[in-house]
Amino acid sequence: MDLSAGDSHVGSREPSLSFLPKEVLASARPEVPGGPGDVSCEVLIIGAGVAGLTAAHELLKRDPNINVCVIEANDRVGGRTLATQMRVRDGATDTFDLGGQWVAHAQKEIMETLSELGLEVYPDNMQGAAQVQLSGPRVRRIGSLPSIGSWWGVVQLARLYRKINSLAEQCAPGSSSRERVERELNSFTLEAYARQYLSEGPVLELVTTLCRTELGCEASRVGLVEFLSETQSAGGLSGTMGAQELKVKGGTQQISELLADRIGRHRLYLHHPVTGITERQDGGISVTTAAGNLFHCQRVICAIPVVQLPWIRFDPPLSPPKREIIRSANTGHLIKFIVTFEQAFWRESGLSGATISSGGGQPEGPVSAVVDATTYKGSPALVGFISGRFSLHWQSRTKEERENAVIAHLVAFFGQDVNHYIEYQEKVWSEERYGGGAPGCSFGPGLTSLMPELTKPHGSVSFCGADIASKWPGYMCGAVITGRLRALETLYALRPGALSPTDLERIGKRRPARCRPVPGSTLMWDSTLGLAIRPFVVLFLVMLQRRFLGGGIAAFGVDF
Structure with missing residues (x-):
């Protein structure tokens, strides 16, 4: 933050x-x-x-x-990143993230920053079955698609998935359909639009719970067009779903x-x-x-x-x-919690740790989502979220009350082994004085x-x-x-002279007349020799395109 x-x-x-x-x-x-x-x-x-x-x-x-x-x-x-030390197995301590923690290979700019700073990443654990708790207390493993409800619910969800992706593409900058889509759908919330496609209760609960966890607020408060624009900017729904791919060693x-x-x-x-x-x-x-x-x-x-x-x-x-x-x-409301254990017992049961819940039949939850938080050092842990309206309800309770409620809910997901946890920590982001909520x-x-x-x-x-x-x-x-x-x-x-031609291109500007590069910078090459040979480079690329690529470089799917 x-x-x-x-x-x-x-x-x-x-x-x-x-x-x-x-x-x-x-x-x-x-x-x-x-x-x-x-x-x-x-x-x-x-x-x-x-x-x-x-x-x-x-x-x-x-x-x-x-x-x-x-x-x-x-x-x-x-800001919205916050590291904490927690007790883990064998009497040791380890570092965990109470704030934003995930990055992905597709996020080029943050990966460049991590590389420049010498920070390493490691993959999130995705091995094993996920779980859902929708339309009541029953917890189902997602071993096959019908386990989230019915076959008809799965069909409806697939239709909505395709429709959202299609509309998101039409909301791309420069799209000829953008103005029409915005005009026709500007009054819709995400939930109102989803209800047009989803009649099955569990599937609708899945969509609203995912929104609650991702944005910290209810789908009934999120504008559809804004959601489509954000989805498009991340490369579609698959891009947003793949954003929790990697974690940073040390937080x-x-x-x-x-x-x-x-x-x-x-x-x-x-x-x-x-x-x-x-x-x-x-x-x-x-x-x-x-x-x-x-x-x-x-x-x-x-x-x-x-x-x-x-x-x-x-x-x-x-x-x-x-x-x-x-x-x-709309301010996001999110409580993030981390629980450490001696063993990653959920993995032994064939579970990945990933769980989505619409409240287990309780209007106040508390848990909306859980994932495996085991560190690169092998310290077993689960991280979870109390989100949206669940967060609004539970942030007025004491930490002890929240801890007891979270552990009880985790027992429903993973069994009695949860009760033998080492330490529980949480961050109520709505209480951050200058943070403005989260995520x-x-x-x-x-x-x-x-x-x-x-x-x-x-x-x-x-x-x-x-x-x-x-x-x-x-x-x-x-x-x-x-x-x-x-x-x-x-x-x-x-200091326009401090910018390279590439920098100027990124912000849609040209170097002003009589503007010299900053002495001692690499821009001297960019502004003299670089500009001198650029026409020859362009000519070479054009010849290469015509000789070997035929239809042009667009066939490679390059997206700048």
Whole structure:
């Protein structure tokens, strides 16, 4: 989570003045003193999660002399990634993820970051049968498709699967069908649309439970078009289902810790929740924190959860469309728990550990999903989620009550061996003061036309984060993608000579006239010799295409 934040009323959690008209703010507009405690920099990044620290790292990689500061509301870096130490077998301890933890080979950008930081991955355990608990307390193994209900339910589910994938393809950027699909389906929620295809109770429960676990909210609150766009950006339903492929050795919070080391800890300011962002008449920006500190800069990259933006006072105020889409964001509700054991007894029973439950006949669950969390060191564990409305019910209970309820539910899945667990830990993400819930935010129906507002800059303030990524939204990969893009766009405004032709192409820009590359950078090759030989390279590729490929390179299915 990009836990930075902006709580302009730290104690009361009342909305800030950022949504008031400009004329109301005018009389309260703060002066900009040059006090001894002020900090000045060129670029200020709000949020020390994966997105914010990626942006800082990208800026400094291209120009080590740029003055960058990162401010963070919490007392740690990492955002929605959080590592914890737990007792495991043989009296040892091991590291587990209480936040985001999965990556996949298909997520190119996060895999590049892991490689650059020297972090290794290992495969998630998928060996063995999965289990479902739908329409009552009975737990079924998925050894064959009819075990999720009936043959007719399976047929209905297959039809819905194909339809969702087809519609998702039509929602791709540049698709000629996109406008029609958005117009016809803009008023649907995911649940309302699914009900048109699913009459079998268990299958409908499976779809709504998967949504509850993936997004932290009910399918009745998720707009269909938004869901289709997110599905398309991940390569279809198979892509989203394959996103839980790999885990990071030692946990994913290392990503932010190592990035913080790379940029320099002296650039990082913890315990600095943002209360206001003011664009001054001289073209600069002043950012105020709850402690009264002032940061003066030329550009701001805001890398915080969308649902945290209303707690920041923007002057001038955000545009009405931007305010409206921000107000409409649904906070995800998720409690993640981990239970460690002496043995992975479920594997001995032929189970993978993967289990989906619609509550076991109980309206409050608690468990929505469970998977094997055994580490690369071989420490047996199960990780699970209390999601959506289950989370809303259980977060008001005590930790002891939740622990007892979770263990009882796990016994229904895996038997009495569960009672001999070593340690239980959990993270109630809705209680994270500056986190905005987890695993992210979602949007209801009817908001399609406003979605582009999330990524539009506000003056010299730009926005990034997994919540607003156009590719792999809600994943660490989406955070990396947006962090990189905002860094390049910011450099284009301040140091266009620090960008390579490839960088410029990524943000749809050209190098301004009389703009020289940063001395000492590899861009000197790109801008001189590279440009000189480019026509010959292009000619060679065209000849190669005509001679050997015939119809062109599209036959290889390359997707840039």
